[in-house]
Structure formats: C-alpha cells, structure tokens
Amino acid sequence: MSAPTSDRPISPAPPAPADDGEQNPSALGTKKYWDDQYKLELKNHASHGDIGEVWFGEQSATKMVTWCKKTFIGEGDEDDPARSGLRVMDLGCGNGHMLFLMAAAGFTALHGCDYSPAAVELSRRLAAQIGLPVEVLSLPEAAPGSGSESESESESESEPESHDASDADEADSPFDFDEEEEDNVRHSRLSLFRLDLLDAASVQAHLDLAGGPFDIVLDKGTYDAISLNSPSARKLFIKHLPMLVSPSGGHFVITSCNWTTEELKEHFAAFEPVAVLPQRSFMFGGRSGQNVSSVAFRVRA
Numbered sequence: 001m002s003a004p005t006s007d008r009p010i011s012p013a014p015p016a017p018a019d020d021g022e023q024n025p026s027a028l029g030t031k032k033y034w035d036d037q038y039k040l041e042l043k044n045h046a047s048h049g050d051i052g053e054v055w056f057g058e059q060s061a062t063k064m065v066t067w068c069k070k071t072f073i074g075e076g077d078e079d080d081p082a083r084s085g086l087r088v089m090d091l092g093c094g095n096g097h098m099l100f101l102m103a104a105a106g107f108t109a110l111h112g113c114d115y116s117p118a119a120v121e122l123s124r125r126l127a128a129q130i131g132l133p134v135e136v137l138s139l140p141e142a143a144p145g146s147g148s149e150s151e152s153e154s155e156s157e158s159e160p161e162s163h164d165a166s167d168a169d170e171a172d173s174p175f176d177f178d179e180e181e182e183d184n185v186r187h188s189r190l191s192l193f194r195l196d197l198l199d200a201a202s203v204q205a206h207l208d209l210a211g212g213p214f215d216i217v218l219d220k221g222t223y224d225a226i227s228l229n230s231p232s233a234r235k236l237f238i239k240h241l242p243m244l245v246s247p248s249g250g251h252f253v254i255t256s257c258n259w260t261t262e263e264l265k266e267h268f269a270a271f272e273p274v275a276v277l278p279q280r281s282f283m284f285g286g287r288s289g290q291n292v293s294s295v296a297f298r299v300r301a
C-alpha cells in the first residue's frame with residue numbers, strides 16, 4: 001500500500017542537541033507551527049487531494065503497523081475480535097495516516113488525538129474519504145480540561161462538528177489498499193479528539209470520554225515535537241503517558257528521529273522495552289546518519 005505524499009523528517013533545519021543532552025527549543029515545539037502546517041495541509045487537500053506530510057516516511061509507519069499486526073493479531077487470528085478489537089490510540093495523529101494503516105491491517109477500535117484542530121479535521125476528512133467510519137468526540141463546554149489548555153484559542157480553532165463517513169464528499173481513496181484492506185477499513189471505527197497531551201486534566205477528561213486507557217498507544221514524531229518545546233514539556237509527556245496506556249498489559253510503540261533507542265529506553269524507563277523495530281537511517285539538513293529509532297514498550301507487571 002502506498003500514498004501520494006512526500007516523506008519528511010521532523011525538521012527542515014534540525015536543531016542541534018543542547019550540551020545537557022536535551023534538544024534546543026525550536027519552532028516545531030510550538031502549537032502555532034502545527035496549526036499553520038495543518039491549515040495549509042487542509043487547503044492542499046481541498047485543492048488537489050494531497051494527504052499531507054507522512055513524517056519520517058511511509059516506511060516508518062508501515063514498520064510500526066506491521067509489528068503491531070504481527071504481535072497483536074497474528075496469522076490466522078484476523079477474525080478474533082479480542083485481538084482486532086484492541087483499543088488503539090495514536091498520540092499527535094496529524095493527518096491520521098498511521099491510523100488508516102492500522103485500520104487496513106485489521107484493527108477496529110481506533111482513536112487519534114492532536115492538539116491542532118486543523119489536524120483533527122484533516123484526519124476526519126481523510127477517514128471519511130477512504131470510507132473509515134469516523135466521529136469527532138468533544139467534551140461538554142464546562143467539563144474540566146475542555147477549555148483549560150494553556151494556549152488561547154482563536155476563532156478558527158473551534159471544535160469541528162461530529163461527522164460520519166457517510167458525509168465523504170470524495171469517493172476516491174488516496175491510498176492504494178487492496179480489497180481485503182479496504183474491507184478492513186470499512187469495518188473499523190475511528191474516534192478523534194482534540195487534546196493537549198501536556199494538560200493532565202484534559203487527558204483525564206478525554207480518557208473518561210473515550211472509555212479509558214488504551215491497549216496500544218502509538219507515537220510517531222509527537223514526543224520529538226514536544227521535546228523541541230522544552231525539557232519540562234518533554235517530562236510532562238512522560239509523566240502523563242501512564243494515564244493513557246492500559247495497566248493490564250498495555251503497549252507503547254514510539255518512533256523518533258531526535259532520540260536514540262538507548263535514550264528512549266532511558267526516558268520511558270517506567271515501561272519495559274520489548275522490541276526494537278529496525279528503521280533506516282537517512283541524511284538531512286546537512287547532518288548525516290540521523291537515525292530513526294523505534295521501540296516497543298509494555299507496562300511493567
């Protein structure tokens with residue numbers, strides 16, 4: 001399967017690591033950057049159907065999805081709802097691309113969140129376009145966490161309304177799914193919500209709304225983006241993560257281009273590393289040998 005899009009690493013001009021082992025803050029750590037990025041991607045999608053950036057490339061997402069399929073569904077167990085119905089969450093889902101691959105792979109209980117309303121809307125539109133039943137969940141106005149995000153909201157950031165796949169205005173899928181994958185997509189369900197992962201009250205309120213923590217939590221590039229905000233933001237993400245991962249055997253699978261495998265293991269030491277997923281290296285921004293690291297963790301018994 002493939003998608004007509006460009007592959008990009010985390011940053012057009014990657015910041016050098018700071019002396020203390022932290023990342024130097026950059027624009028990619030700000031909400032404004034992502035709001036602008038996804039507003040542009042929404043426009044591009046409307047004008048010529050571009051699905052937007054696939055961060056670290058199609059291959060990185062495929063490796064994560066393939067590992068999840070092999071580990072959680074397995075050969076011949078595709079129709080076992082106890083496996084395919086495991087609750088999946090993609091943190092900072094962007095355009096929703098990895099969730100669509102998870103749907104095509106046979107996972108049926110999908111969730112995605114992002115703090116950028118335009119990202120949530122782009123995911124919703126693309127889901128509807130490929131025939132994946134989708135809803136956007138939002139908290140009642142006065143609920144804790146519904147309006148307490150640290151950043152002020154502009155008019156253009158109002159919650160998108162809930163829609164179903166039936167409102168798809170374009171019939172053609174931009175993905176090259178085969179028949180079985182298309183069938184899987186139609187039999188899956190995606191819930192999206194806008195959530196700032198650094199706001200503990202909002203995380204808890206959205207967990208209550210979504211029915212509790214998740215069996216499989218995915219992160220491709222979101223921890224990287226948050227690490228480019230500040231060391232304290234990065235540490236808040238680590239602190240909030242256990243709220244999101246099911247205490248009964250939940251997994252967290254992360255892909256990063258700013259942190260090595262060893263650093264990821266150290267940062268997420270509250271979890272037990274169970275696999276290092278092979279990822280390619282590439283060159284960009286004048287720096288060579290930048291690795292993409294991918295590690296799967298499980299909650300400690």
Ligand SMILES: C[S@@+](CC[C@H](N)C(=O)[O-])C[C@H]1O[C@@H](n2cnc3c(N)ncnc32)[C@H](O)[C@@H]1O
Nearest residue numbers: 034055092093094114115196197220221222225
């Ligand atoms: C590098 S992009 C990766 C997007 C997507 N995971 C992918 O692989 O294409 C980082 C994503 O993290 C989101 N993000 C950054 N900080 C966040 C936060 N505090 N809460 C929720 N999402 C955040 C951004 O809006 C953006 O969609």
